[in-house]
Amino acid sequence: MSEQVSRELAESRWRKLQGLLRQRGILRVEELAAALGVSAATVRRDLAALERGGGLRRIHGGAMAGEGRDEEPLFDDKTSMAAPQKQRIAEAALKLIRPRDIVYLDGGSTVLALARLLLAQTQLTVVTNSLRVAQVLSGGGPRMILTGGECRTLSQTFVGPLTRAVLEQMHLDVAFMGTIGVSAGQGMTTTDPAEAFTKEQALARATRAVLLADSTKFGKTSFVRFGAIRDLSTVISDRQMPAGERKALRKAGVETILV
Amino acid sequence: MSEQVSRELAESRWRKLQGLLRQRGILRVEELAAALGVSAATVRRDLAALERGGGLRRIHGGAMAGEGRDEEPLFDDKTSMAAPQKQRIAEAALKLIRPRDIVYLDGGSTVLALARLLLAQTQLTVVTNSLRVAQVLSGGGPRMILTGGECRTLSQTFVGPLTRAVLEQMHLDVAFMGTIGVSAGQGMTTTDPAEAFTKEQALARATRAVLLADSTKFGKTSFVRFGAIRDLSTVISDRQMPAGERKALRKAGVETILV
DNA sequence: GCGGTTTTGATTAACTATGCGCGTTTCCAA
DNA sequence: TTGGAAACGCGCATAGTTAATCAAAACCGC
Structure with a gap:
């Protein structure tokens, strides 16, 4: 890490993350990492924190918006x-x-x-x-x-x-x-x-x-x-x-x- | 320190600070320090005081505007x-x-x-x-x-x-x-x-x-x-x-x- | 001006967030 | 069922942020 002068604040990153999720419904960790400009590890940590707050649901490979469950045979991650x-x-x-x-x-x-x-x-x-x-x-x-x-x-x-x-x-x-x-x-x-x-x-x-x-x-x-x-x-x-x-x-x- | 006669009173600085925050929503400490012409230490002290008053929320690296509008505390265990x-x-x-x-x-x-x-x-x-x-x-x-x-x-x-x-x-x-x-x-x-x-x-x-x-x-x-x-x-x-x-x-x- | 108080700025030690490596778990398709 | 690949979580190193401390400057009533 050399010089990241104005790194983004975590809260604002969370906002973006939730916005993206609302918009797209379901996203993989890698996509989020790329979109937010941080590593996958950070995205996972963010997701864990936000999940505790209840604003999203994590799934293997990514996260999906909202508390609503999926009706159909519990979408398996990749297909959906x-x-x-x-x-x-x-x-x-x-x-x-x-x-x-x-x-x-x-x-x-x-x-x-x-x-x-x-x-x-x-x-x-x-x-x-x-x-x-x-x-x-x-x-x-x-x-x-x-x-x-x-x-x-x-x-x-x-x-x-x-x-x-x-x-x-x-x-x-x-x-x-x-x-x-x-x-x-x-x-x-x-x-x-x-x-x-x-x-x-x-x-x-x-x-x-x-x-x-x-x-x-x-x-x-x-x-x-x-x-x-x-x-x-x-x-x-x-x-x-x-x-x-x-x-x-x-x-x-x-x-x-x-x- | 050869400062001006009309040194800014703390209170008017607070007002400016809150104005900036309302305007931008989220700001880092360094930006505020530059905008107000004081050191980062002073900004942190101001933020701590204002947070107790409830007008804003501090976050790592800066502060975000308080719940002046509707509450949507952006699910976070700390705030909830x-x-x-x-x-x-x-x-x-x-x-x-x-x-x-x-x-x-x-x-x-x-x-x-x-x-x-x-x-x-x-x-x-x-x-x-x-x-x-x-x-x-x-x-x-x-x-x-x-x-x-x-x-x-x-x-x-x-x-x-x-x-x-x-x-x-x-x-x-x-x-x-x-x-x-x-x-x-x-x-x-x-x-x-x-x-x-x-x-x-x-x-x-x-x-x-x-x-x-x-x-x-x-x-x-x-x-x-x-x-x-x-x-x-x-x-x-x-x-x-x-x-x-x-x-x-x-x-x-x-x-x-x-x- | 003169002590006492308050505010500010600098320094430093503690803390927090991030990225990376590695062992473990989960998933999926033979 | 099992093997391999992807994804996960944990620990550690590092950089950036914060709280604590102290000294200097400003303020204040006298």
Whole structure:
């Protein structure tokens, strides 16, 4: 170490760190070290300190934002950290948004990636029933309205009659939906009836409905159905999407974007 | 030392120092020394004095602006333990809750401390308009219902007509409220009209209303009033609470608990 | 001016934060 | 299940920061 005249203060580094985490959701130690200009050891120490404070969760190889858990089979670190196609799907979805739209964001990790991209927007209004989306957007960016309702622990979303009552009063320009499974025959399906009911409400209130579903979701069927293929305006997926499903979408008049 | 006649008085230096800090948020000791034209030793002495006064926080290598604005103490074990009386107030509040109550939790850091204590309960229903309370309770514990509405960035709470519509449908057994200021003459006051409106809704829907306010809140008046002393059933504070205020509470028939 | 007090600046010893090396743990894919 | 690679945590060395001490300068009432 020769001469680091004005080294950064630890507190301000923590701020940056938390900011980065909020923005990106999940980051590896090496990325943080590079972004902050310190060694990996220091990043680990910072993470340990901040974790004690409760502002983030550490995982092997990095850290993730927020206290919210991940619904799905406990994301294993590497797949979710990489998750490049979810990111690309989110970026494609961003292009479907017009400056002053009222946007609905459903739960699910792909939609969450879109939420992070919306942090930079300020003219938008975002409506959501997802606690994790709310956390991401709570610091600023677009106007954010949460539907409220009863909290479903597993998915970290709000559902039930109160949610319905709030959604009924709204008009949505475009709704971005996630799903557990989707197929030409069964439509979209998810695990929980209350969740499905809320999703249907959102679909019904929206002028355009966009499904964000990576290719692994196709052909899968879960427990409860929440709408048919023809309710959708657009589907965004990746190129591994089965050809048969794609054909069915075209037949139903649904635009398909592959990234 | 051939100094000028008009040597700077310590007090005016303090004012400059605090001004700089507010402006920049975070500064290192050496920068301050240069800006003020004194030695680093003097700056440290000043910082130590001002920290005792509470106007700022010292950190290794410098100082950062105090909690002049909203409190978001940037989770750090050192700072979070800086409020033992808030913890004690929260513990006293816990005793007022009965097993199957429907509990409303307002925003504010003291109420947040109570939320953490409720994590162990499972029979309760918690209603809140605070995103941070929702985060704390999202992992489990009591049934949690969020009111929804538009997100106020500064306080991380949800307010507005949607919030009202949801609250209107509810009955609450006990509401735990925070406040910016409270006094016998002015009642409770807060900074934002929409926030105040939501607080009034909650007060109106609750059988019992409990104010959690450490002694520094008494005698303070903020911008918008949200209810009178007599709307409260109980006030929980610490022993430094002014005697005059206490007398006024007794006169209004409000129970007072000091921890 | 003159002692006594207060404030400031310099010096130094103790402390804290950081980076690096190394042994241990965790993860993942044969 | 097991082997290898990546990630982790700990100890140590170092540089930067702080608190303690002391002396000089400024202030103050007389």
